Amino acid sequence: MKRKPKPFLIAAAVLLVTNIITLFLWLKPDASPGVGGISAGSEIVATVGGDSVSREDWLYALEQKYGEQELKQLVNQKVIEKAAKKYNVSISDKEVDQEFDLIRSAYNSFDEEFTADEETVKAQIRTDLLLEELLTKDVEVSEEDMKNFYTQNEEMYSIPKMFNLKQIKVKDKSDAGQVIKELENGSSFDVLAMERSTDDGSANLGGDIGYVPADGELLSPEAVKVLESTKEGKWSQPVKSGSDYVIYLLKDTVKERQYSYKDVKDQIRRQLAMEQVETPLTPEAFWDEAEVEWFYGTEQ
Incomplete structure (x- = not known):
C-alpha cells in the first residue's frame, strides 16, 4: 500500500507537541510546598559527587531549549481558533475521524511515536485541518481537477x-x-x-x-x-x-475500507488549494491579524 506523506507530517507534529507538553506538565513544580515544607522547585533531582541538580534548574534548562517552541504552539492554537471563528470555518468530527484513520493506516505500527492517546492526536488533526481551511478558503479548485486527482491517487484513500x-x-x-x-x-x-x-x-x-x-x-x-x-x-x-x-x-x-470520492472531496480540495497558496503555510500568517504579543518579542 502506498504511504501518504501528509499523515506522516501530522503524526510527527502530534508527537513533538505531545511529548513536550507531557514533559512540561510532569516537571512543573506544584504551587504548594513539598514534603517537609521544601518547595517542589528546590527538590533535588540528581547529585554528582557533592553537587546537586534541583528540579528548578532542570525545568529552567528545558524552558531554554523548548520554551519558545512550546509557547508558540500554544499561541498558534489560540490564533487558529480565533481566525476560524472570525471566518466561520469549521471541521466536522467526521473529517477528523477520517484523517485519523488514514494516518493510522499509514503509520509504522512498530514506531512508538504514534502512541499518543487518540483524543490528543485528533485535537491536533482538527487544528491542522482548520489551518488548511483558513489558508485556502478563497482558493478555487475545479471539480474536474479534484476528480482527476482522486482517480490517479485512489490507493491513498484506502485502509487495509x-x-x-x-x-x-x-x-x-x-x-x-x-x-x-x-x-x-x-x-x-x-x-x-x-x-x-x-x-x-x-x-x-x-x-x-x-x-x-x-x-x-x-x-x-x-x-x-x-x-x-x-x-x-x-x-x-x-x-x-x-x-x-x-x-x-x-x-x-x-475493517478494510475504500473511501469514495465524495468521502474525501473536501480533503482533496484543501490539498490542491494548498499548492496554489503563496502565503506561508503556517499559523503565523494570522499573527498580525490576531494582534499577537508574546514573551519572545515580535514574530518575524
Whole structure:
C-alpha cells in the first residue's frame, strides 16, 4: 500500500507537541510546598559527587531549549481558533475521524511515536485541518481537477484490514506456555510484556505495537488466521514467528475500507488549494491579524 506523506507530517507534529507538553506538565513544580515544607522547585533531582541538580534548574534548562517552541504552539492554537471563528470555518468530527484513520493506516505500527492517546492526536488533526481551511478558503479548485486527482491517487484513500495489537515475544514454546499459564492465572498482559518479552521496543510499551495491517509483512498468514479467531480484548494462542513465539492481545480490529470520492472531496480540495497558496503555510500568517504579543518579542 502506498504511504501518504501528509499523515506522516501530522503524526510527527502530534508527537513533538505531545511529548513536550507531557514533559512540561510532569516537571512543573506544584504551587504548594513539598514534603517537609521544601518547595517542589528546590527538590533535588540528581547529585554528582557533592553537587546537586534541583528540579528548578532542570525545568529552567528545558524552558531554554523548548520554551519558545512550546509557547508558540500554544499561541498558534489560540490564533487558529480565533481566525476560524472570525471566518466561520469549521471541521466536522467526521473529517477528523477520517484523517485519523488514514494516518493510522499509514503509520509504522512498530514506531512508538504514534502512541499518543487518540483524543490528543485528533485535537491536533482538527487544528491542522482548520489551518488548511483558513489558508485556502478563497482558493478555487475545479471539480474536474479534484476528480482527476482522486482517480490517479485512489490507493491513498484506502485502509487495509488492521489489528490493534499488543505482543509478548519469547524464545521458545515452553516460555510461551508459561506466559499463557500466567495470563490465565490473572497476570497483567502489560506487566508480563515488560518482564518477559524479548522484543525490547514493544516490551517498554507494555507490548503495544499499534495497528498492524493484516496483509503486511509483519504478520504471517498463520498469525492472521489466529487473530481472526481471537475475540477483541483477549489474548491469542502462541504463534510461531521465525525462531520465536508470540502471544498477541487483540485490542480491536479495523475493517478494510475504500473511501469514495465524495468521502474525501473536501480533503482533496484543501490539498490542491494548498499548492496554489503563496502565503506561508503556517499559523503565523494570522499573527498580525490576531494582534499577537508574546514573551519572545515580535514574530518575524
